[in-house]
Amino acid sequence: KSAANAIPEMGGARVAEPPLEPTPEFLAELQRESDALENETPQAILKWAVDRFAPKFTMATAFGPEGMTIIHMLAEIAPETPVFNLETGYQFQETLQLRETVLERYGITVEYKYPEQTVEEFEAANHGPVYLTDPNRCCFERKLRVLHQAARGWHAWASAIRRDQSEDRARAPIVGWDKKFQLVKISPLANWTKNDVWSLIMKEKIPYNPLHDQGYPSIGCQPCTRSVLPGEDERSGRWSGFQKTECGLHSS
Ligand code: SF4
Secondary structure, rough: OHHHHHHOOOOOOOOOOOOOOOOHHHHHHHHHHHHOOOOOOOHHHHHHHHHHHHOOEEEEHHHHHHHHHHHHHHHOOOHHHHHHHOOOEOHHHHHHHHHHHHHHHHHOOOOOOOOOOOOOHHHHOOOOOHHOOHHHHHHHHHHHHEEEEEOOOOEEOOOOOHHOOOOOOOHHEEEEEEOOOOOOEEOOOOOOOOOHHHHHHHHHHHHOOOHHHOOOOOEEEEHOOOOOOOOOOOOHHOOOOOOOOOOOOOOO
């Protein structure tokens, strides 16, 4: 295996040099590490990720309950970990406020990553809001393209996905190669349930988006998020009226 891709023993503090390449050997190593971490706590998984990949380890967050939980853990394990948010220009004020709360509570500055065009420029160039006519393209321009740019230069990032969220996510390894963004993806909460997340939020008084208490289980951009009724699917409030349930960040 290449020296750049070599993985130290768990708990090692070696820093890998770029670029990481998804060689068969490296992917096999990731699989072994993932298997070894399968029964570890999210904190232990994050600690491993920091030891292995920092300072090339980062996290993108939309300030959801799982993301806030990981930020809370990172604040204890490695508060210097860079965290960023895709600021599409369409986020709820309540979501933007969480960034300030994270700074106050944890001293962590979540960096905004912006699309090239402002909302005004984007809508003017497209004769109106693109989310009304083609949300896939809107998400591509305002999220995916920005995320591809933001992912460059990093070796690994933390993902807030849980396996019980969807069929696609059910196959997520703890540690795996993110083909879409070409870096290692670590999912410390893969084995947690929604109940596990909210139990910790309540126990530790982790800040969360107040919209969750107003019928919004899943929160994205304001124009594409509505509250859901009791019994409705959690994500049915996202892109309601369109055949779309994911922005494309996590789908393979
Ligand atoms: Fe555009 Fe809606 Fe996607 Fe946000 S969630 S980027 S407003 S389509």
